[in-house]
Amino acid sequence: MGPLEDDDTAEITPEEGAAGLRAALRLLEHWQATPAQVQALLGAPDAETVEAWRQDDLGAGLPPETVLRLGILLGIHRGTRALFSDPVRGHAWMRTPSALFDGQSALERMAQGSIEDLIAVLGYLTAEAQ
Helix, strand or coil, X not given: CCCCCCHHHHCCCHHHHHHHHHHHHHHHHHCCCCHHHHHHHHCCCCHHHHHHXXXXXXXXXXXXXXXXHHHHHHHHHHHHHHHCCCHHHHHHHHHCCCHHHCXXXXXXXXXXXXXXXXXXXXXXXXXXXX
């Protein structure tokens, strides 16, 4: 069983979830994600939920899919940092249209909403960083 399937390793504390969410929200600001993109990237059901999360009102905690998305987003950030020594260039790359993503930017590709879209960007960055 892999780490995402193992119940013991997949559990995070509410504090860890909140810290990951804060980091991802800051990252999305650097990427200049629109409110609709933020909602799609986090897998939030609506804009009100995103706003509550911004205010650290996690209610019963983050949905497991959002926790997975946070991990992928932070992995993407790590990948851009490995490819670009200047973080500003890495942030700009996220918004730059690319043939890699059929003329879309990485951000636009990921904002289509599926986890597979996030994984596609992460996969590209992981392969390039090796």
